[in-house]
Amino acid sequence: MDILKEIAASLERGEDDRVAGLVRQALEERCAPLDILNRGLIAGMDVVGEQFRKREIFLPDVLIAARGMYAGLDLLKPLLAQEGVPSAGRIVLGSVRGDLHDIGKNLVAIMLKGAGFDVLDLGADVPAQRFVDAAQEHGATVIGLSALLTTTMPVMKEVVELVRARGLAGRVKVIVGGAPVSEAWAREIGADAHGYDAANAVERVRALVAAGA
Amino acid sequence: MRQRVGWTAEESLPGRGEVLRLQGVPAQLDLPPRIGALLEAALAAYREIAEPRALIGGISREEFREVHRGEGRNAPETPLETVLAGAERLALFVATVGGAVTTRIHDLFGSNEPALAAMLDSVASAAADRLTVLLGALPPGPEGGAGANGARALAYSPGYCGWHVSGQRALFAFLDPGEIGVTLNPSCLMEPLKSVSGVLVAGPSGIHRFAPAYPFCRECRDQPCRARNAAFSTS
Ligand code: B1M
Numbered sequence: 001m002d003i004l005k006e007i008a009a010s011l012e013r014g015e016d017d018r019v020a021g022l023v024r025q026a027l028e029e030r031c032a033p034l035d036i037l038n039r040g041l042i043a044g045m046d047v048v049g050e051q052f053r054k055r056e057i058f059l060p061d062v063l064i065a066a067r068g069m070y071a072g073l074d075l076l077k078p079l080l081a082q083e084g085v086p087s088a089g090r091i092v093l094g095s096v097r098g099d100l101h102d103i104g105k106n107l108v109a110i111m112l113k114g115a116g117f118d119v120l121d122l123g124a125d126v127p128a129q130r131f132v133d134a135a136q137e138h139g140a141t142v143i144g145l146s147a148l149l150t151t152t153m154p155v156m157k158e159v160v161e162l163v164r165a166r167g168l169a170g171r172v173k174v175i176v177g178g179a180p181v182s183e184a185w186a187r188e189i190g191a192d193a194h195g196y197d198a199a200n201a202v203e204r205v206r207a208l209v210a211a212g213a
Numbered sequence: 214m215r216q217r218v219g220w221t222a223e224e225s226l227p228g229r230g231e232v233l234r235l236q237g238v239p240a241q242l243d244l245p246p247r248i249g250a251l252l253e254a255a256l257a258a259y260r261e262i263a264e265p266r267a268l269i270g271g272i273s274r275e276e277f278r279e280v281h282r283g284e285g286r287n288a289p290e291t292p293l294e295t296v297l298a299g300a301e302r303l304a305l306f307v308a309t310v311g312g313a314v315t316t317r318i319h320d321l322f323g324s325n326e327p328a329l330a331a332m333l334d335s336v337a338s339a340a341a342d343r344l345t346v347l348l349g350a351l352p353p354g355p356e357g358g359a360g361a362n363g364a365r366a367l368a369y370s371p372g373y374c375g376w377h378v379s380g381q382r383a384l385f386a387f388l389d390p391g392e393i394g395v396t397l398n399p400s401c402l403m404e405p406l407k408s409v410s411g412v413l414v415a416g417p418s419g420i421h422r423f424a425p426a427y428p429f430c431r432e433c434r435d436q437p438c439r440a441r442n443a444a445f446s447t448s
Pocket of ligand 1: 197433
């Protein structure tokens with residue numbers, strides 16, 4: 001089997017320990033880092049994501065694969081940076097101010113990285129202004145906001161308003177998610193999208209980026 | 214009167230099925246060995262670092278009505294009003310599995326162990342939930358162990374059943390759980406994260422049944438409550 005297919009297959013089989021070794025081997029065989037990323041790691045994670053959406057595999061399987069993906073990605077990142085290869089899109093992500101809960105946001109970050117996005121994770125308890133500052137500073141086209149309780153959801157509205165106030169609307173899109181957050185809430189505050197779960201967040205971010213965020 | 218309660222990590226350990234449910238793994242699945250191994254590793258980590266504890270304090274019906282009113286943001290009608298009518302004893306509680314678990318989860322995410330981090334998160338969540346069951350089973354005492362005379366004590370929490378989550382402030386003001394290391398931030402989030410709060414209501418088991426047909430029931434994701442009340446469902 002060609003080495004790139006082998007990388008993808010080991011991610012699909014949950015053989016996370018093998019992935020870094022295979023990526024190293026592919027580099028030694030002079031495969032281009034971008035090919036290893038797209039046809040090896042991202043191709044494998046795409047299959048994993050699809051199987052997860054169809055409920056053929058479960059969250060732990062996805063996260064085991066993600067571990068392998070990261071180990072491989074760590075080897076590729078410096079090389080991709082050297083070659084100036086652009087990512088699928090840059091997104092600033094965090095749990096909003098007052099919200100210390102970050103497991104959901106972490107899962108969204110993992111799935112987005114697995115799909116080839118460059119994710120700047122600001123962590124938890126992030127004030128509205130930091131999201132927008134970070135998006136401007138790092139040229140991100142999407143801001144992702146996560147909240148656990150209804151009491152922290154208003155910060156999402158602050159972010160949307162700040163994006164508008166700084167004249168970034170349309171160029172920087174906002175996606176919201178978290179247990180108490182709904183599509184209706186996203187519409188009410190003027191966010192560009194709502195992600196139901198981590199897999200859905202990837203689809204929605206892809207659509208935002210494709211629509212020219 | 215308030216009572217501090219402590220358990221060993223082992224006593225608070227949740228069932229494997231409950232943890233897997235939080236992970237979205239169906240109960241009937243033949244557990245693949247790699248998921249089984251993760252689960253055992255997460256349970257072992259929990260055993261090593263969890264410090265489950267609670268503060269519980271009896272409260273009169275009148276005092277509780279005031280606490281429940283909170284900041285006046287509850288749903289216009291809530292099942293607790295009816296449940297209270299048949300209650301024999303009430304006790305406010307705050308319980309936590311401690312902060313070390315959350316720190317470990319964070320560290321695991323940071324060191325490329327997301328699967329173990331997420332599994333430990335589910336173990337700790339299920340354990341925190343289990344503390345309310347353990348509290349409900351405490352022998353009755355002046356401090357408010359609520360399960361008297363064959364009565365069934367069930368917990369109701371701010372953020373559920375139309376009780377607005379901002380009600381946490383009045384609950385914390387009454388119980389003052391600082392001595393077990395739980396604090397409330399301005400957004401009504403408890404720290405440590407894996408903590409639960411609420412009121413234990415003891416009384417004949419029938420008082421806990423209500424038709425889950427309130428407007429907020431449509432958005433609630435708490436399935437066990439639906440199962441308990443299924444017989445009363447009007448839908
Ligand atoms: C950028 O784009 C995106 C897109 C998608 C995004 C996104 C961003 N961010 C998240 N997503 C989405 O993708 C992620 C992965 O699929 C998902 O992220 P989540 O973070 O939602 O999912 C996690 C990976 C797993 N999910 C979870 O961890 C939450 C699951 C549920 C059942 C839940 C749990 C397990 C717990 N809880 Co509680 N809890 C509930 C939850 C109800 C539910 N079914 O969702 C919720 C969040 N809890 C609630 C409440 C009220 C509370 N909880 C509490 C406690 C607990 C436990 C400790 C028992 C436990 C752990 C809590 C924790 N977060 O660590 C209390 C608060 C704790 C605190 N520290 O203050 C307490 C206040 C109850 C109390 N009084 O004790 C409710 C909030 C309601 C509200 N109105 O605010 C709640 C929605 C339940 C309900 N009523 O239906 C998606 O939301």
